[in-house]
Amino acid sequence: xxxxxxxxxxIARLRAPLDSPELADFVALLPEVNDLAERSPGYVWRLQDExxxxxxxxxxxxxxxxxxxxxxxxxxLRGFVYRTAHLEPMRRRREWFLPLDRPHLVLWWIPAGVxxxxxxxxxxxxxxxxxxxxxxxxxxxxxxAPAERVA
Amino acid sequence: xSLEAVGALREPVRRAVYEYVVTQAEPVSRNEVAEAVGxxxxxxxxxxxxxxxxxxxxxxxxxRSGGPGAGRPAKLYRRSAAEHAVTLPPRDYRLLAxxxxxxxxxxxxEPAVHSAARELGAKLAGGGVFERLxxxxxxxxxxxxxxxxxxxxxxxxLAQAYPALxxxxxxxxLDGLVGDRGWDVRLDPxxxxxxxxxxxxxxxx
Numbered sequence: 001x002x003x004x005x006x007x008x009x010x011i012a013r014l015r016a017p018l019d020s021p022e023l024a025d026f027v028a029l030l031p032e033v034n035d036l037a038e039r040s041p042g043y044v045w046r047l048q049d050e051x052x053x054x055x056x057x058x059x060x061x062x063x064x065x066x067x068x069x070x071x072x073x074x075x076x077l078r079g080f081v082y083r084t085a086h087l088e089p090m091r092r093r094r095e096w097f098l099p100l101d102r103p104h105l106v107l108w109w110i111p112a113g114v115x116x117x118x119x120x121x122x123x124x125x126x127x128x129x130x131x132x133x134x135x136x137x138x139x140x141x142x143x144x145a146p147a148e149r150v151a
Numbered sequence: 152x153s154l155e156a157v158g159a160l161r162e163p164v165r166r167a168v169y170e171y172v173v174t175q176a177e178p179v180s181r182n183e184v185a186e187a188v189g190x191x192x193x194x195x196x197x198x199x200x201x202x203x204x205x206x207x208x209x210x211x212x213x214x215r216s217g218g219p220g221a222g223r224p225a226k227l228y229r230r231s232a233a234e235h236a237v238t239l240p241p242r243d244y245r246l247l248a249x250x251x252x253x254x255x256x257x258x259x260x261e262p263a264v265h266s267a268a269r270e271l272g273a274k275l276a277g278g279g280v281f282e283r284l285x286x287x288x289x290x291x292x293x294x295x296x297x298x299x300x301x302x303x304x305x306x307x308x309l310a311q312a313y314p315a316l317x318x319x320x321x322x323x324x325l326d327g328l329v330g331d332r333g334w335d336v337r338l339d340p341x342x343x344x345x346x347x348x349x350x351x352x353x354x355x356x
Contacts, residue, residue, distance in 0.1 A: 091338060092319075093261075094259050
C-alpha cells in the first residue's frame with residue numbers, strides 16, 4: 001500500500017444555472033459519471049453532500065462548481081479522466097462551462113488515509129498560479145509522490 | 152536519432168519485417184515474422200534486433216505454455232512508443248500545435264475547433280471509409296458488430312497533453328470524413344489507440 005494518494009480539485013464556471021435547460025445534459029450525466037469514477041481502478045474518495053454530489057457547494061464564487069477527489073495514483077486518475085466514458089462530457093465542457101482566466105485543476109500529494117478539505121484545495125489552486133511545483137501540479141506536468149519512507 | 156531510425160528501414164526485407172510487426176495487435180515472435188515475411192528465422196531475428204537497436208521496435212519476453220519450447224521465454228517484438236520524425240528543412244509543427252491548443256483552452260473556443268475539424272474532415276473524404284482511415288494513418292481494424300476501431304492515434308503526443316480538446320477535434324474530423332454514410336462516430340476510449348469508434352448504423356443495439 002502506497003504512503004501517498006493524489007488529491008484532485010477542479011473548478012468550473014457555469015454558463016447558466018444548474019437547473020436551466022443549458023445545463024440539463026450535464027446534470028443528467030452527473031450520476032453515471034460519478035458512479036463510473038467510483039467503479040474505476042484507484043478511486044479512493046470524492047467530496048459530496050447528502051444529494052450525492054458536490055454541485056451545491058460553492059466555496060469560490062456563486063457560479064463556480066467544484067469537484068474534489070482522491071486517487072491512489074496519477075495514472076489511475078488519468079485513466080478515469082481520459083480513457084473512460086468521462087471523456088465525452090470532457091469534450092462537451094464548453095457547452096456548460098465558461099473558460100477561466102486562471103488554473104482550473106490542481107493535483108497534490110496527501111498521506112494515504114487523510115482526506116483533503118476544500119480550504120486546503122483552494123490554497124493549492126492558488127499556489128499553482130505561480131507555476132507547477134511538487135506542492136501543486138497538473139496532469140500535464142505531474143510530480144512524483146514524496147519518497148516512500150523506509151519502514 | 153530519428154534519422155538513423157528512419158534509415159534503418161531502407162533495407163527492403165527489414166522494411167517488410169517492420170511493417171508486419173506494426174500491423175499486429177499483439178507482440179510477435181521471430182518465428183511468426185519469418186513465416187509472414189517468407190524468410191528464415193535467423194534472418195528475421197537479425198532484422199528484428201536491428202529494428203529494436205534503432206529504437207523502432209520494443210522487446211519483451213513471454214513464457215509460453217505447452218508445445219515444444221514450453222517454459223523457455225520467447226522474445227517478442229512490437230512497435231516502440233517512441234516517435235520518429237525527420238523534416239528537412241527543420242520544421243516544428245508540434246510546437247506550433249502546442250501554442251494553438253493552449254490558446255484554444257484559454258479562450259474556450261472548442262466549438263469553433265469542432266466545426267473547423269468537421270469541415271476539414273469532409274474535404275479529406277473520398278473512397279471507402281476503411282481505406283481512407285488507413286491512408287490517414289489511423290490503422291483501422293474491424294471489431295465485432297460492424298465496428299471500426301483505430302489502432303493508432305495520429306495526434307498522440309498532442310492528445311496526451313490536451314485530451315479533451317484533441318479527442319473532441321478528432322471526433323469532429325472523423326465525423327466530417329465519414330459523413331452521414333450510415334455510420335455512427337463517437338468516443339469510446341480503451342486503454343490504448345484512438346478514442347474514436349465508428350459503428351455501422353445498421354447494427355445498433
